[in-house]
Amino acid sequence: MTAWVLVISKDYPDHWDFAQKDGFWDTRPRTKIEPTDDVFFWMAGTGLIGWARATSETFELNSSHPPAHWHDVATGEYRWRFTLEPQSSAPVRQPRWKEMAAATGITVPASNGRIEVKELEGQAYLRGLFGNEPVIDQTFPDGLTAYAPGDDLRKRAQRDIAVRQGQGQFRNSLINSYDSTCAVTGSTVLAVLEAAHIDRYYGMHTNHVTNGLLLRADIHTLFDLQRMTIDQDLRIRVGPDLIHTEYGSHEGKPLRLPSNPSHHPDRDALRRHWESCDWANISQNQ
Structure with missing residues (x-):
């Protein structure tokens, strides 16, 4: 499991919206994204705009796959795709690229377009930029009555x-x-x-x-x-x-x-x- 930062051109600000609706993302060169990888979307001139989790590995496109809605679908030369599950479109903090790069170990500029973040600390930092789940938990002191199990198949x-x-x-x-x-x-x-x-x-x-x-x-x-x-x-x-x-x-x-x-x-x-x-x-x- 790893994480990626994919950069979206400022000319196509609604491509992240398309990705959320369609459930996939297309790339020109192949990116070695695999299921459960976190994928963070950065827009030039704006910053972080989305976080998704890959639900497939990257696969080569053919005529049997659903068409994309990218504005540059005819000229973008997209050859590869992975499916995704959106996680959030609301970062709670918006760092500058320099700050994010320092915290994640990124050593290349945003213009690189597809950047892998291998370090676990860097991955945790990126997830943290999208905030936490609601605090709905409670402490559990010694002597609390035994947990009453619920049904659990985790089908989804x-x-x-x-x-x-x-x-x-x-x-x-x-x-x-x-x-x-x-x-x-x-x-x-x-x-x-x-x-x-x-x-x-x-x-x-x-x-x-x-x-x-x-x-x-x-x-x-x-x-x-x-x-x-x-x-x-x-x-x-x-x-x-x-x-x-x-x-x-x-x-x-x-x-x-x-x-x-x-x-x-x-x-x-x-x-x-x-x-x-x-x-x-x-x-x-x-």
Whole structure:
């Protein structure tokens, strides 16, 4: 998982609007965008205007694909496309390019057009420019009654993944319980640690520490997309499409647990997440 900054010409200010309506973006040269990548749109002379999440890899266009509405569709020589899910069109702060470049590690000018941001801290900075989720969470002191699980199949996980660091006190409770450490990777970089719900978020009652995991941002996304899960032995399981990537090294490793047993993740919630991963059920039966 990575992030990209794509630059829109000031001559076409409504191209971002087209992208949101059509659910895709076209490029001239191929850009190695993949599913779950964050894509931030920068307009020359204006600044950040949008944030989307890729829902496909970049693929070559042909006559069977839906036509685009770009003003320069006839002259733009667009050959490649990726589909996307809009996340926000309302940045809460508008940095200058120089400031954003310094915070994200970008070393090329905006005129480059397509810029990859690989560092997790830079990716977190870009998401933070679009603000946080409403603070609707609450603290969870020791001795709170056990979490009452809700139904969780995450059939529309792609639409539910959003900025996670704004989960307020729920995130803080997980940071305390997990000693500021990602339960999967062991990362201690707070800027990229997020509060992940095991069962889908259905209201205040689901914001119990036993219904959460403290995960690095990319792991959180893969968990929500059912490409990683936790088995009943509390071991990390990695989807077959990720086994031969850098994430494959986590396969079979034990989940890092809070020192307080009452804060351990709810086993039933983990089971429901496991059961919602078709590949996990197949591998278990083989």
